[in-house]
Amino acid sequence: MLEALVKQSVPLPASSKMLILGGGFSGQRVAALARKLGVQVICSRRDLTKVGADVIFNTNPEILPPLEALENVTHLLSCIPPSETGTDPVLTALLPQLKEMPLQWAGYLSTTGVYGDCQGEWVSEVSSPNPQQPRSQRRFACESAWLSSGLPVQIIRLPGIYGPGRSALESITSGKCTPIHKPGQIFSRIHIDDIAGATFHLIHLAAKGKKPRIVNVADNYPSTNIEVLYYAASLLGVTLPPVEAFAVAEKRMSPMALSFWQENRKVSNKMLCEEMGYSLLHPDYHSGLQDCLQAMGN
Numbered sequence: 639m640l641e642a643l644v645k646q647s648v649p650l651p652a653s654s655k656m657l658i659l660g661g662g663f664s665g666q667r668v669a670a671l672a673r674k675l676g677v678q679v680i681c682s683r684r685d686l687t688k689v690g691a692d693v694i695f696n697t698n699p700e701i702l703p704p705l706e707a708l709e710n711v712t713h714l715l716s717c718i719p720p721s722e723t724g725t726d727p728v729l730t731a732l733l734p735q736l737k738e739m740p741l742q743w744a745g746y747l748s749t750t751g752v753y754g755d756c757q758g759e760w761v762s763e764v765s766s767p768n769p770q771q772p773r774s775q776r777r778f779a780c781e782s783a784w785l786s787s788g789l790p791v792q793i794i795r796l797p798g799i800y801g802p803g804r805s806a807l808e809s810i811t812s813g814k815c816t817p818i819h820k821p822g823q824i825f826s827r828i829h830i831d832d833i834a835g836a837t838f839h840l841i842h843l844a845a846k847g848k849k850p851r852i853v854n855v856a857d858n859y860p861s862t863n864i865e866v867l868y869y870a871a872s873l874l875g876v877t878l879p880p881v882e883a884f885a886v887a888e889k890r891m892s893p894m895a896l897s898f899w900q901e902n903r904k905v906s907n908k909m910l911c912e913e914m915g916y917s918l919l920h921p922d923y924h925s926g927l928q929d930c931l932q933a934m935g936n
């Protein structure tokens with residue numbers, strides 16, 4: 639759906655140069671949109687043989703991008719998660735260089751995990767962060783480091799990311815998917831097209847002086863894991879295995895998987911969609927999974 643995104647996105651001024659540090663799943667999509675909009679983009683990965691890698695940036699072991707990649711950068715997006723010790727890889731390795739750039743906007747992709755468990759209630763940008771998982775505590779420390787870095791930072795908090803190649807469709811076709819029922823358990827999610835679209839929307843509004851420090855980028859319809867899987871199965875024309883109770887499933891879950899099921903919240907996108915006027919390309923998983931199916935077919 640890149641064409642639809644291009645139609646609704648405002649290009650950056652001609653002299654702009656965007657540096658995307660961590661061109662993985664989300665970073666690649668933002669880079670693809672930026673290129674379609676005619677923006678000069680440099681994208682880092684840890685290995686030059688990976689798709690879309692223009693330069694290497696790795697903090698473990700440290701390999702810094704070449705100096706010319708860092709010259710005249712006006713827009714920066716970091717998609718790199720915290721280090722295991724809770725420091726931010728980008729700020730640790732590159733802050734002096736970032737401060738030399740003529741930066742107009744610096745985005746940091748964070749997670750809604752910083753809100754912690756909210757027992758199924760709605761959370762918004764004014765909710766007090768209460769990170770309970772160690773990885774969310776590390777993330778919150780990185781958010782704070784970005785906000786106090788002196789750069790023109792905007793934090794973008796994301797729930798579960800999905801899109802072509804990484805969605806409930808692949809969970810089902812991998813044959814490893816079991817629908818799990820935990821009463822009242824809700825997950826929020828966002829399609830990568832809307833991460834890219836919202837990023838450009840936020841950059842555009844920031845240039846006009848509207849720049850909240852933190853924005854949630856989530857779709858309109860937090861929902862159970864089961865309903866998403868049932869819909870994905872209906873798109874694929876397959877039958878799901880029987881539903882398993884969480885009390886049974888949790889016994890064989892990895893600590894990481896278990897940690898996701900221990901937190902329950904609905905992420906509000908009112909600031910993004912109502913106050914800032916962003917129009918979601920995929921307002922719910924129906925539209926998002928149809929897009930994933932189409933990409934799978936292609």
Ligand SMILES: NC(=O)c1ccc[n+]([C@@H]2O[C@H](COP(=O)([O-])OP(=O)(O)OC[C@H]3O[C@@H](n4cnc5c(N)ncnc54)[C@H](OP(=O)(O)O)[C@@H]3O)[C@@H](O)[C@H]2O)c1
Pocket residue numbers: 659660661662663664665682683684685688695696697698717718719720727747748749750796797798799800
């Ligand atoms: N996945 C989710 O559901 C989810 C939900 C909320 C928030 N988030 C966060 O949002 C951000 C984007 O998510 P994503 O799923 O698009 O991430 P992703 O595909 O895992 O991409 C992460 C990027 O960071 C790079 N990276 C990791 N460690 C690095 C290091 N030490 N030095 C340099 N580069 C490093 C990776 O390099 P390579 O390209 O070489 O692998 C990759 O480009 C991440 O910070 C993620 O933790 C993810």
